[in-house]
Amino acid sequence: MKLILTADVPNLGAPGDIVEVKDGYGRNYLLPRQFAIVATRGAEKQVEQIRRAQKARQIRDLGHAKEVAGQLGNLSVSVTAKAAGDSGRLFGSVTAAQIAEAVKKAGGPVLDRHAIEIGEQIKTVGTHAVSVRLHPEVTSEVQVAVVAS
Incomplete structure (x- = not known):
């Protein structure tokens, strides 16, 4: 299952990262907790917005x-x-x-x-x-x- 992360997930990635995970992990953990969204063509266009929003909230460096x-x-x-x-x-x-x-x-x-x-x-x-x-x-x-x- 291909997902776009919307939150920092330990040992997986940062917001805006496009990751490939097992179906059950994505469907039962990441999606219900809104840690990720399904990677569609429209959602992939939002990746930059997700990264910019996270950088504004995140510690700079x-x-x-x-x-x-x-x-x-x-x-x-x-x-x-x-x-x-x-x-x-x-x-x-x-x-x-x-x-x-x-x-x-x-x-x-x-x-x-x-x-x-x-x-x-x-x-x-x-x-x-x-x-x-x-x-x-x-x-x-x-x-x-x-x-x-």
Whole structure:
């Protein structure tokens, strides 16, 4: 199946790339999550628009990614979540979107929630390390303090 990526997909490609994938992967994962569109003649004309839109949102280059990584290292980010009693467990878990919003509120750069990689679900109160993929060569770590409401 021939697809045009609309989002950055790890180990596959960047937005605007035309890729060939197995039918099931494209039909069951990439298309429903809107990570890709089917490559038709009309869609191939939109490739340049997709690339321009992504470049406007994306970190410009390696130097800019390192600068943003420095900003993230100096931030103190806290997320307020509803706790489930004295044990410190949360109702639900902290999401990447909540972390991206907390970074923005703390005065940091605007991050794409897809760039935030939460290793293990955050389901307890306390400080947790979260990695942010800023550039294919630059990954930064952010300490997120989860506070009970």
